[in-house]
Amino acid sequence: MATIGDVARVAGVSRSTASYALSGKRAISLEVRERVDSAVRELGYTPNAGARALATSQTHVLGLLVQFLEDEFAPAMLQYMLGISNVARELGYDILMVTDPDGARALERITDSRMVDGVILLNVADDDVRLPVLRSSGRPGALVGLPGDCTGLDVFDLDFAEAGRVMVDRLADLGHREIVLVSQPEHVVERGGAYVWRLRDAALAQASVRGVELHEVYGESQQPAVSRSLNAVLDAFPAATGLLLHNEAAAVALPAVLRARGLSSPHDLSVIGRYSDEFARTFALPFSSIDSAPDRLGRMAVRQVVRRIENPKLHEPHVVRFIPPELVERGSSAPVRPV
Amino acid sequence: MATIGDVARVAGVSRSTASYALSGKRAISLEVRERVDSAVRELGYTPNAGARALATSQTHVLGLLVQFLEDEFAPAMLQYMLGISNVARELGYDILMVTDPDGARALERITDSRMVDGVILLNVADDDVRLPVLRSSGRPGALVGLPGDCTGLDVFDLDFAEAGRVMVDRLADLGHREIVLVSQPEHVVERGGAYVWRLRDAALAQASVRGVELHEVYGESQQPAVSRSLNAVLDAFPAATGLLLHNEAAAVALPAVLRARGLSSPHDLSVIGRYSDEFARTFALPFSSIDSAPDRLGRMAVRQVVRRIENPKLHEPHVVRFIPPELVERGSSAPVRPV
DNA sequence: CGTAATCTTCGAACCGGTTCGACGATGAGC
DNA sequence: GCTCATCGTCGAACCGGTTCGAAGATTACG
DSSP states (O other), X not given: OOOHHHHHHHHTSOHHHHHHHHHOSSOOOHHHHHHHHHHHHHHTOOOOHHHHHHHHSOOOEEEEEXXXXXTSOHHHXXXXXHHHHHHHHHTXXXXXXXXXXXXXXXXXXXXXXXXXXXXXXXXXXXXXXXXXXXXXXXXXXXXXXXXXXXXXXXXXXXXXXXXXXXXXXXXXXXXXXXXXXXXXXXXXXXXXXXXXXXXXXXXXXXXXXXXXXEEEEEXXXXXXXXXXXXXXXXXXXXXXXEEEEOOHHHHHHHHHXXXXXXXXXXXXXXXXXXXXXXXXXXXXXXXXXXXXXXXXXXXXXXXXXXXXXXXXXXXOOOOXXXXXXXXXXXXXXXXXXXX | OOOHHHHHHHHTSOHHHHHHHHHOSSOOOHHHHHHHHHHHHHHTOXXXXXXXXXXXXXXXXXXXXXXXXXXXXXXXXXXXXXXHHHHHHXXXXXXEEEOOSOHHHHHHHHHHTTOOSEEEEOSOOTTOTHHHHHHHHTSOEEEESOOSOOTTOEEEEEOHHHHHHHHHHHHHHTTOOEEEEEESOHHHHHTTOHHXXXXXXXHHHHHHHHTOEEEEEEOOSSTTHHHHXXXXXXXXXXXXXXXXXXXXXXXXXXXXXXXXXTOOTTTTOEEEEEOOHHHXXXXXXXXXXXXXXXXXXXXXXXXXXXXXXXXXXXXXXXXXXXXXXXEEOOSOOOOOOOO
């Protein structure tokens, strides 16, 4: 393959001149610039990424650390990944996708070997083992998901506490007095899925403020357990008139469960979920939901990392940004029926 | 960060000796090797990937080209991606994930700039515009999906023709005489989704051999069109006793459609789908299905690309390998009932 | 004991870019 | 006509590895 030396030779200039002609970092005569450009076209020259990375210490690659955990609903993660990949490309970066179950080791590997200029962490746990590695790596990194300790990190997440309040308020406003919150599996919480308890605690507090009885149960993430657990919930709380679903798998399973029991929403049960719009469309979910906005969060995270990469001197304070929950209306909540 | 020069200095040897001590490509005395190793530990040395790539012309990165098309069911694609990423890591490779809608340009970019040692193409169309780029890049590449022209390419795919025959045979053996095949949307076929017509043509041929009347219709990929079209099919062919689903969205939608019509499978209708086991589990699909085996296909593709990368001299002929369809039994087919 | 073979290590070149300092040519100002 | 900037270009060094050829030390062998 052609090197910049070949280009220089064909254009009849030195390597450095060819380099400056291409980068525009020094003034070059129009004539030489044109000779270089045409040599580039003639030879089909493309710079060697490794050589450039060596010379500039910049790879123009972002590491994307995802973990696909047993009890998580994988399709929901895909939304984040796609958003991130697309924004990165817009900004001129490629994505190194890392799915290694040992995220800390993988992160150390790609930063120490300088394969990436920065990283995005998905699936962040409250006490995430990747965070110390990220901090000591010295590379820019952004998280999608709020850990317990954010010092030195840029963090973006949905305001899950506010989401919990919005969900409760909506049903309380409609007169519901007994509702059930189906969370993620207990596993997810134990592993440090802080978003689960952030939403739950706020929902419980708001329910108490609003005089609503809120039952909180763990859901499941895989069939057939999901449907079984939904049925168990409906059996256990026959007087409940509202259902909050903080669990994608449960949201996907609920329509069939309701139909099988001869129930319909919102007639028999008001339901509000928490998932992305895209997710709702893919699975034809008929429930109103708090938009988890994976594309927006991914976009924010990438922009921030790229800002830091491209302005290394700029020592802006780190940000922790919550996006306010938005309730996407799909008509699955209604005033409670008089008994 | 520490370089191999630092390691050499601390160990009191030359850079080349340090390099050989680490790579083991030349005999090095035990004593020196130990001094180098301890210097590495002391300094926390990790080789610079860019420098190594420059020196060896190997990046140990594989490009993964995915396209997320409007009318394709994205979650199905995720299975392939994960399988590929995991196998790649086992073999010591990282994955550069490329989702650029202009796949041909993106492929040219990452190969010309030598960011990757090889590539895997997903979502391959019959006349895929990425194939000429791949061929002229000279890099190893494997496809998951069969294009019209396979010359110079390693191709892995499910044997969709055999899958069509197996589906038809199964129902024919059970005495069904009129069945319907729901394919992917017409769009997908027009865009070159060859697997659709490979399965269909074989199914039609086998139906004719077996004396079965096979109606073939295009399905939809998004709600609510999917359910509407399924209802239309059931209305149009009231005498059909079997249904073949070559369409993930239809498979996800069918249980609700059946229940709404008061039908059940296999009592009223024998159903056979084509999707992965993981997919069936995620959506609790109750239908027997031909396993699309995304993990196996991904694994085969990665192994082949890595083989070619690591044995560049080895000019093995290119392979086109079909994996035989396996019918995963979920009890959704039964002998046709006497009228 | 001399010489050849083997083992271990080193120096230098190379991979393909970028960037700094310098140098000759040109033009402006006095 | 001379000095001083400015402009355009070049050579050389550098980024951090790998690898080839050679050289010195050691051992084996006749």
